[in-house]
Amino acid sequence: MTAEEKKVIFASSLGTVFEWYDFYLYGSLAAIIGKQFFTGLDPTAQFIASLMAFAAGFIVRPFGALVFGRLGDMIGRKYTFLVTILIMGLSTFIVGVLPTYDTIGPAAAVILVGLRLLQGLALGGEYGGAATYVAEHAPHGKRGAYTSWIQTTATLGLFLSLIVILGTRTALGETTFAAWGWRIPFLVSILLLAISVWIRLSMNESPAFQKMKSEGKTSKAPLSESFGQWKNLKVVLLALFGLVAGQGVVWYTGQFYSLFFLQSVLKVDPAAANIMVAVALLIGTPFFVVFGTLSDKIGRKPIIMAGLLLACLTYFPLFKALTSAANPDLARAQATAQITLETDPAQCSFQGSPVARDVDFTTPCDIAKRALAQAAANYETVNGAAGTGIVKVGDKVITAPTATLTAGGHKFDEDSAKKIAAFKKDLADAMKAAGYPPKADPAKVNTPLVIAILAVLVLYVTMVYGPIAAMLVELFPTRIRYTSMSLPYHIGNGWFGGLLPSISFAMVAQNGNIYHGLWYPIGIAAITLVIGLLFVRETKDVDIYARD
Structure with missing residues (x-):
C-alpha cells in the first residue's frame, strides 16, 4: 500500500468515523432524549417515540442517497464529502443546545425530528461516496481489503460515542448527566467537525472519476440512468433484496438492538451495558478487515451469505443466553x-x-x-x-x-x-x-459471558458488512456508481435496519414475549439469504475501470 493510498483510506475513514459518531450519539442516548423531548408522553411511549425519532433519520437516508449520489456522479466525490459532513456536524451540535420540552413545549420534539432528518440526509450521501472513493483508488484484487477499512468506521464511530458518553457520565454522575450532561457529547462534535473538514479539504478527486471526466463520459442524468433503465434497475433491486436488506438487520441487531435489549429489557445498568458493548465492539472490529481481505480471495458472496445464515439459526439461543448471563434472576423467574x-x-x-x-x-x-x-x-x-x-x-x-x-x-x-x-x-x-428483579443485580452479571455473546453478534456484523462495500462498487459502472450503490445501501440499512429497534420493540410490546422482536431480523435475513444465493452473482474479479 502506497503512502497516497494510505492517506486516502485514512482521510475517508476518519471523516466517516466522526460522522457516524454524530449519528450514533442519538441512538445511544435514546432513553434520556425521550425524557427530555417527549415529556408529554408516558414512559413507554417516551421510549418508543425517541426510537421513532431516531428512525426518522434512517427513513430519509435514501433521499440523501439520491440527492448526494447525483451530485457525486456529476461534479465529483470530494466536494460532495464536504457538504455531507458540514450538514451532519452542524445538526448534531444544534441538538446539544436545543431547549427541551419543559422550556418550549412540543416545538422541542418537532425541531429535534427536523435535525434528525438533516442528519439522515447527510448520512445518505456519506457512505456511498466514501466507499466509492476508496474503491476507485484501490488496486485490482485488493478492493475488499481497502474498502473494509471504511466498514470499520460505523463500529468505531459507535465505539467513540460510547467512550465519550461513559467518560461524561462518570465525570458528572448519573443525575447531572441525565439533567444536562447528556448535551456535552453533542457539543464535542463541533471539534470533530473541524478536524473532518480540514482532512477532507486535503483530499484529491478519485482517479476513476477524473479519467471519466477528462474523457467527457460523466453522466448528465445519473438518476434516470440508474433507475430508469431496466438493466441497471434490476441490479439495484438485487443489491437491495439479495444483499443489503439482510446485512442491515444483522448489523443493527448486533450493534443496536443488543444494547437496547440489555438496558430496557434486562434492566442492566446503562453504564455497564455500554462498557460491555464497547468491549465487544473492540474485539470484533478487526474482523471487518479480516473478512474484507478474505473476500478478495474466496469471494464476497460466500462470506455475506454465511453471516446471514448464522444469524437466522442462532439469534434466539444467543439472546436467551444473554438473558441468563446478564440477569440470571430474571431468567430463573421466567422459568419458575x-x-x-x-x-x-x-x-x-x-x-x-x-x-x-x-x-x-x-x-x-x-x-x-x-x-x-x-x-x-x-x-x-x-x-x-x-x-x-x-x-x-x-x-x-x-x-x-x-x-x-x-x-x-x-x-x-x-x-x-x-x-x-x-x-x-x-x-x-x-x-x-415470584423472583422477578426490578433491575439486574450487578454482582450477578456474568460480564465475560455477556461480552462473549455480544462479540459473536458483532462477528456476524463483520461477516455481512466487511465485504459489502467492495461488492456494491463492483456491481455498478463508474458513471452512475455513487447514485446506484447509495440508494439500495441506504434503503437496506436505513429502512430495513434503522427501523429495527422501533419495529422489534413494538412487536414485543404487542405480543408480550421479550424475544418476539427477533422474528423481524430473522425474517428479513432469511429472505435476503434466499434471493442472494439464487440471483446475486459474485463480483470480486470485476474490472471496475473497464465498465461504463
Whole structure:
C-alpha cells in the first residue's frame, strides 16, 4: 500500500468515523432524549417515540442517497464529502443546545425530528461516496481489503460515542448527566467537525472519476440512468433484496438492538451495558478487515451469505443466553413463575404506538398489557372471556380494572386512577414475590459471558458488512456508481435496519414475549439469504475501470 493510498483510506475513514459518531450519539442516548423531548408522553411511549425519532433519520437516508449520489456522479466525490459532513456536524451540535420540552413545549420534539432528518440526509450521501472513493483508488484484487477499512468506521464511530458518553457520565454522575450532561457529547462534535473538514479539504478527486471526466463520459442524468433503465434497475433491486436488506438487520441487531435489549429489557445498568458493548465492539472490529481481505480471495458472496445464515439459526439461543448471563434472576423467574394474561384479544389495542398515552388504554386487556410492558415482563396471552384482563404470576392472580376518563378525556377519573395504581402495585408485588428483579443485580452479571455473546453478534456484523462495500462498487459502472450503490445501501440499512429497534420493540410490546422482536431480523435475513444465493452473482474479479 502506497503512502497516497494510505492517506486516502485514512482521510475517508476518519471523516466517516466522526460522522457516524454524530449519528450514533442519538441512538445511544435514546432513553434520556425521550425524557427530555417527549415529556408529554408516558414512559413507554417516551421510549418508543425517541426510537421513532431516531428512525426518522434512517427513513430519509435514501433521499440523501439520491440527492448526494447525483451530485457525486456529476461534479465529483470530494466536494460532495464536504457538504455531507458540514450538514451532519452542524445538526448534531444544534441538538446539544436545543431547549427541551419543559422550556418550549412540543416545538422541542418537532425541531429535534427536523435535525434528525438533516442528519439522515447527510448520512445518505456519506457512505456511498466514501466507499466509492476508496474503491476507485484501490488496486485490482485488493478492493475488499481497502474498502473494509471504511466498514470499520460505523463500529468505531459507535465505539467513540460510547467512550465519550461513559467518560461524561462518570465525570458528572448519573443525575447531572441525565439533567444536562447528556448535551456535552453533542457539543464535542463541533471539534470533530473541524478536524473532518480540514482532512477532507486535503483530499484529491478519485482517479476513476477524473479519467471519466477528462474523457467527457460523466453522466448528465445519473438518476434516470440508474433507475430508469431496466438493466441497471434490476441490479439495484438485487443489491437491495439479495444483499443489503439482510446485512442491515444483522448489523443493527448486533450493534443496536443488543444494547437496547440489555438496558430496557434486562434492566442492566446503562453504564455497564455500554462498557460491555464497547468491549465487544473492540474485539470484533478487526474482523471487518479480516473478512474484507478474505473476500478478495474466496469471494464476497460466500462470506455475506454465511453471516446471514448464522444469524437466522442462532439469534434466539444467543439472546436467551444473554438473558441468563446478564440477569440470571430474571431468567430463573421466567422459568419458575411464568406470567400469563387471560383476556379477550378483540379488546386489546396496538401497544407499540409511539404517540400513545396511558389514558388511551381503558380496557382491562390494554391496562394489563401496558403495565406488563412498562415492567418489561415476559408473558403469554391466552384467550379469556370478554371484558377480562386476568394476570397470573406463578400462583398469584391479579385482575386488571376497566377505566373511565374525565369529561375532557385527558385523564382517568379519580376512581379509575386509584384502581389502576392498585393493580400496578399488586402486579409489582406479585412479580417481586415470584423472583422477578426490578433491575439486574450487578454482582450477578456474568460480564465475560455477556461480552462473549455480544462479540459473536458483532462477528456476524463483520461477516455481512466487511465485504459489502467492495461488492456494491463492483456491481455498478463508474458513471452512475455513487447514485446506484447509495440508494439500495441506504434503503437496506436505513429502512430495513434503522427501523429495527422501533419495529422489534413494538412487536414485543404487542405480543408480550421479550424475544418476539427477533422474528423481524430473522425474517428479513432469511429472505435476503434466499434471493442472494439464487440471483446475486459474485463480483470480486470485476474490472471496475473497464465498465461504463
